[in-house]
Amino acid sequence: MAAQISDEIMPEGISPPNSTTCGQIPLEQPPKLKGRQKFLQNLQRMSSSPTLARRARSASTSGLRREHKASLSCVSLSSTAYSPCLGNGSSSQLYGGLNPRPATPGCSGSPGEFQGSNLRPRLVDTDGPSGPLPRTVPLPSDVRPASRGSPRTGTPVGIRMEEIVLPESEPVKTFDFWGDMPRELKMEVFQHLTPQEIVRCSAVSKAWNEMCYDGQLWSKVDTTEYYSKIPSDVLVKLITSGGPFVRDLNLRGCIQMRDKWSSDGERMSDLCRNVVNFSLEGCRIDKPSIYSFLLRNPRLENINVSGLSSVTNSAMKVIARSCPQLETLNVSWCNNVDSSGLLRIVQSCERLKDLRASEIRGFGNEKFTLALFKRNSLERLIMSRTDLTDQSLKMLIHGKDPNVDLLTNRPVVPPRLFRHLDLHQCAEITDDGLKSLAHNVPDLEGLQVSQCSELTDSSIIDIIQTTPKLSHLEMEDLENLTNSVLVELAKASCAQHLEHLNVSYCESLSDTGMLQVMKSCPNLRSVEMDNTRVSDLTLMEASFRIRKRGYSDDLPEVGLRLVIFDCANVTWAGVKEVLSSNAYVPRASRKPTSTVVTVTQTSDAGSSPMTSTYVTPSSTPPPSSTSPNEIIQLKCFYGWQMTVDEHTKRVLRGDLAAASRLDRKWADYMMATEEAGAAGAGARRRRRRAREAERLYNADEDENDAYGIGAITALGGRRRRAQSGGSCTVM
Template sequence: MSNTVAESVVDTQTNTGPLQDTATATPSSPYTEQPLKLKGRQRMLAGLKRISSSQSLARLSTTRSRAYSGNGRGSVSCMSLPSTQSLNTPSLATSLTQELSAGYSTAPTSAVSTPGVQLPLFDERARVRYLSTLDGKTSAAVPTDYRPATRSGLTPGIPEVNEDYFSRPVSKPQQKTRDFNFWRDLPSELKMEVLTYLEPRAIVRCSLVSKSWHKMCFDGQLWSILDTADFYQDIPAGALVKIITSAGPFVRDLNLRGCVQLRERWHAKGLSDACTNLENFSLEGCRIDRSSIHNFLYSNTRLVHVNLSGLAGATNFSMKIIAANCPKLQHLNVSWCNNIDARGLKKVVDACPDLKDLRAGEVRGWDDLDLMQDLFVHNSLERLILMNCDSLTDESLTTLIEGRDSEVDFLTGRAIVPPRKLKHLDLTRCRGITDQGLRSFVNNLPEIEGLQLSKCHGVMDATLTDLFPTTPLLSHLDLEELEDLTNDTLLCLAHSPCSKRLRHLSVSYCEHIGDTGMIPLLKACTNLRSLEMDNTRISDLVLAEAAAMMRRRTPRTLVQGGKLVGAAVATGTGTGFRPATGLRLVAYDCQNVTWTGVREVLSRNAEVFVSTHTAELPPLDRQQRSHPPSSPSSSSSSAVSSSTDVHLPHPSSPPTPTTTPPTAPTPPRLHITRTTSYPTEIIQLKCFYTFQPTVEEHTKRVLRGDFLAARRLERKWAEFMMAQEEAGAAGAGGRRRRRRAREAQMMHADEATGTGTGVGMGEGEEAGGVGGVGGGGVGVGGGRRRRARSGGCAVM
């Protein structure tokens, strides 16, 4: 018996056919007997058989084992042998259609003679099972419907074994999520681009974050343009030295204007030798010694713009270094440098052929004709600033414009020379020149745009009237304190070709200029932006003409229904309801300018026009006009009319003629549109000092768009000025002022109600007026009861 059981187990492992366990024989079997106790090897094999066929040990959630793969034929060792069934029980082979293979094994069974085992009625072969469509909780051999449930909830039958008992689930190692740091992973080029949007002071503060930030904030790529004009008072000397020394070769534009904190640091850590690629260099207002200036000039051979204004350390030797090392120089500013004269400038002019801008205010030696001849020969200057140069004479100025020993035209008496390229010429306070030197400008400055001749005494009308027709590009003209000028100069300027281009004009302290020349000028020069005419003979008519000129030249901002319709597109200054400053007028200390002219300017600034446009809409039809479909009354009326009875007349009665009453003509439908226009540009006025606070407050309200408050202020100020004029008049004005004071005093003394007589006495023609009639007239209170007074007559 033991050999039989062992044979069945071995045959089960070798796929010889399906067998039934001897221990699971039913009572209906003819070979019913007690199971034998196995020993040794048979007991171990039987235990393995039970383990492999146990359904409770199947791991449903893990992967399949290699030994029980579903690709080949089905293994019998992974199936428990079912108990014997009756002949009436349906066959299990017919119920597994999708899970079983079409091929069957033809090997004969080896358990035919084994007792206690009932053979099947048909030759059952091994089947291939598709485990992919089976549920983990469902047996692979027997359907769920035919499986009786056990006490533990598991169904006996053929379980599906996915893996071995000794296999362990293999867990894949989880990859650690990478720490994401946006700023750390950002490319260095983008970091630099982000930092360029910060202010220099903020960049210096960011350098305190860490060492990497410190290195990044002091990188030379951030400091290619170092302009300390906005923060030179806030940045310490140590940080400024650190920036210059670390960014040295990267710096192209270096502006240290006003950095007095570097006074003791110029030789620290090679500050003056750090920058070697400068193109624009400014040391204006710095306290720097001579050697440091020379180091900067020696180290930078690509300089284009040099500003040494006001430096005592700048000398003629510095000009010699510039002439030797800076051939590309185009702009040079040595104004107020006391140790530089014409000899040093001559070296620069000879060595720098591209010099376009020379600013040498208050520099000595401009009477040197050799220097003037060099400037004439090169003819490259576009801007020449010679303010406060007393050494400039008529001869040197003529040499600058016409040269020496030039060919002269016998018909006109003028030198035949090429025109100068000068665009800006400043001769302010050059007391050595006269009208004779300025005659050389005629027909020789066709490209001049800015001409400043203020405080040059001796300039006459004849010279300027000949000059203005030859300067079609003139836009800035300064004629301050030219006492000999008259209205003829302004009349000539109004008819000259430059009248439409003139933007700035100063005729302050020209005491012979008045309305005769200024009014035609304002009518012709419509693009003026600045007009200084203080201490002249102008009157209120000039201010009124200026307001009219602004009203004509600037389009207005239109607002229709709360929406912006049109604005000043040409000028680009109007933004919504807030205007911009279009003209600056200086008219203080003018004896003929009164508050009336000032009010004219204020009234124009707060000028708001409201226009109403009426448009006729298309008429409605008769049905819509009588009963609009949208109104509830029309629906109710139609309902009532439809429900009322219609009474017919009696046949014997004569027919009553029906007449339709005439309908009144329907008024046309109108659509009213309101358009408001606001000023786009206003006039900023500087006037008499007692009027100036009111003018500034009015301008402030207009600039912020509060036009109602501005007009109210203008009205109240006009009433106040009229009251002052009325009170300050001679004769009756004094009596009127005293009468109003007396009336105010008596009104405060009266009670609210009642009647009484007042004791008052008029003066002169006012005796019978409001104050009273004689000594006992009716009081001011108009019949009111007077409060008891302790004294007698106030006048007596």
């Protein structure tokens, strides 16, 4: 193939070749090819033999040598500045008729022109006017293997390229635990905080302030623990923020709200319309604010307005009209309320179960007690320090003109539902009125008849024998009470349920009755018997019964509380017995086991051997407990109370060794003190011993050694002399 020559350097006599002639370069720039045509246009031959590149002469002059035939084994598809035209003659000559169609419209050649001719392709000149021409054709840039991330300019025709779209790299998102949390979960977290903590959290940010004063957190506003610390403005904000969510509103003792009721009382009552439990005990509130709350909260079930002088019979009238679901009403110590106001509530509120009306006038009104009898829905009735009379109490229990059973001479009436009845300090009550409770209050659990000085054994015994569920009994300051009541109490069916007994200032009671109670009442939790004639025997029996409740590895708890101060027959020895019992852990019981020993004996006469079997006992101690399950808490003579309290603290924290050391040191001190007070020979020596005992008692027991003074260990340590009054153990 001849080299390409531009028309600028052609000789004058030679005319430019015709553009329509096949194999000639057109004068005009051919149209830009695309796709498959562009791909085929850039194909060229290159020799696989590197010797062709080193030839000094043109390949066209030497012709095609048979020993170095060209091949198509190496084809380069890279782009270059040299772009031969596939429509010229050299192209047809190079490919030998393989060109499917002419590259230019004016080419008259056809693929059939070279059919039938046995032409071999020849190599074109490798030298150009400006130097040697490249022998390879690189791949087009659009199909060339590229590095990651380089853009593609096109896709060849016939080759389907699937574009892989890589996800765009997103910036690393920081994890905001609190910010991404749903609001419902945030409110759930805040609900586990105390009101004081929620108020403190409200100062963190505006968002937290909004959440802290959300009404969902303030469905219960109970200021019992912080009523003296919270300002009135914050308290008003809490109430108004809760609004319709507030169900329990307890403002007991919030006297700082005195000025806020007049300014914000109307707004608070207007927002809080779903209150169920409402308590204003000890508050200073005006009448309009009380009336607003009562009128706008028809769902009220529990109302406590005790001690408010602003509560009158008019407020009782409002409650009777606007609170039909009322169950509990506490109007104790309301000086401006009497039985006529309570009568409206009893007649209107059918669900009333708890009425607390201590120091309310008018209980002598039989009309009011008859209304209570007809209602018969009360389970708790507190009418202490009132003017209740025997006739009014009979009207409350039996009604008016009841039918009388001829055999038993008892009124035939439906049983009362009372479970707790408080009649203490009703001076006009006698046995005649109290006996009306017998056989008519089978569900009674708590009875208080303290300081009813006219009561005797007969009425109390009748009630004890007919109340099998009685668990709390208070008979304080009944001078006419004797041990017969305690004996009957120990025999009654309620002895198994009795938990609290108060017989203080009943000076006729002694160990005769209390010992029976201690033996027969296993569930006792509190016994108040100060200013009685009980002695150390009762304390010893109580200690024995508490030890019967068992031992374990857990820390002990207070199982029985005894009040015995000002009991003349109780000495320090009885108190010491209680302290020793609290810190006492019995030795592990040994389980005897048998060991079989076989002995074979042979006689001299050659007779058959004799076998004897002996059983020898052996013992292996089982695992022992570390502390008692329950102990006794004492309230005794004030001079001993500090020692008793310290001993109880050590036992409750499980330090029985320290408690035992304190018990022994206190006993030594008390013995030395008693000896020092005795007259006669040896008084100086006894006083010296008393001072030494006091010094040891007040000394730091851990100053010299870990086991206390004298290296007394928890198990007793070294031998000690027997104390006076001790018992002898027979081995």
